[in-house]
Amino acid sequence: MTTKKKKKNSADNSFAAIEKKIDKKATDAHEMKPSEAVSSEGGTMSESLIMVRNLEKHYGELHALDGVSMNIEKGEVVVIIGPSGSGKSTFLRSLNLLEVPTSGEIIFEGVNMLDKHVDINVHRQKMGMVFQHFNLFPHMTIMKNVTIGPMKLLKVSKEEAEKRATELLKRVGLADRANAYPSQLSGGQKQRIAIVRALCMQPDVMLFDEPTSALDPEMVGEVLEVMKSLAKEGMTMAVVTHEMGFAKEVADRVVFMADGKILETGSPEEIFSNPKTEKAKQFLASVLS
C-alpha cells in the first residue's frame, strides 16, 4: 500500500481516540480481526480487509456489474469515479449487500458475505454507509438518530451510546445540536450527522456514495473536511465522488468504472495525469473542465 499519511498520533479528541475509549464488550463477541481470519482450509491467513472477486449484478437485461474484482486494504482510501450509470453505487451497495449480487465473492474480514450460513447483519454493521441523501429519521432528535443503532443492534447502554455520540458530535462541530431535529439543520450539518451516525456503530470501513452531491456548494467543504480527518486517522474508506480535489488529496487509489467494469485503477497521479482508456480520458475531461 502506498499510504503516506495514515496512523498519525492523534489528539485526544480525535476519531481514533474516541474509538479507543469505547466499550469494546459489545463488539468483541462477534468481531474477528483480519489477522485472525480463518481460511476455508482452517488455517489463518493475512488478507485484505475486503476482497471482491468477479462480482456480477444483473437487473433483468441490464448488466450493472460485469466481473468487478478489487481488494481494499485496511487503512486505505479508495475513490471510485466514473460516468453516470457505470455501476459505482451498485458496487458500493453490493459490498454490504444492500444489493444482492447475481454472482461473485465478497470476503470481508475473512467472512464470505454471500455464504448463506453467514449472519449478514453482524458483518454489515461493521460497514458504515453514508448516502447522498442523509436518511435521518425526521421525528427523532439528532441524539436519538445517532444512538438508536448502537443501542438496538450493538446492545450498548444508553449512557455509553450517548457518551460516544457526544464525543463524535463534538468532533464534527455539532455537539450543541444534539437535541435538534433534522429539519432544523442545514444539508451540510445533516450530512455530518449522517457520518456520526455511521461512526457510532464502530465500523471497520466507511462507504460513501456521493456524500456531497446533494449539498449547496458552500456546504461541501465542511463535509469533505470531516472525511479528510477520518482518512488521516486511518479509517478504511471507499468513496464514490465527483470531488476530484478530494480524490487527488486523499485517495490512495482511484478506480475508474464504466459500463459495470473497472477500466483503470491507480494512484491519483496516474489516473488524473495519464488516463489510458478513451473512456477515462473523456470522463476526466468532462469533470475537470
Ligand SMILES: Nc1ncnc2c1ncn2[C@@H]1O[C@H](COP(=O)(O)OP(=O)(O)OP(=O)(O)O)[C@@H](O)[C@H]1O
Ligand atoms: N434497482 C435497480 N433496478 C434496475 N436497474 C438499476 C437499479 N439500480 C441501478 N440500476 C441500473 O444499473 C446501472 C448502474 O447504476 P448505478 O446506480 O450503480 O450507477 P452509478 O455509477 O452509481 O451512476 P450515478 O453516477 O448516476 O449515480 C444503471 O444503468 C442503472 O440504471
Ligand SMILES: [Mg+2]
Ligand atoms: Mg450512483
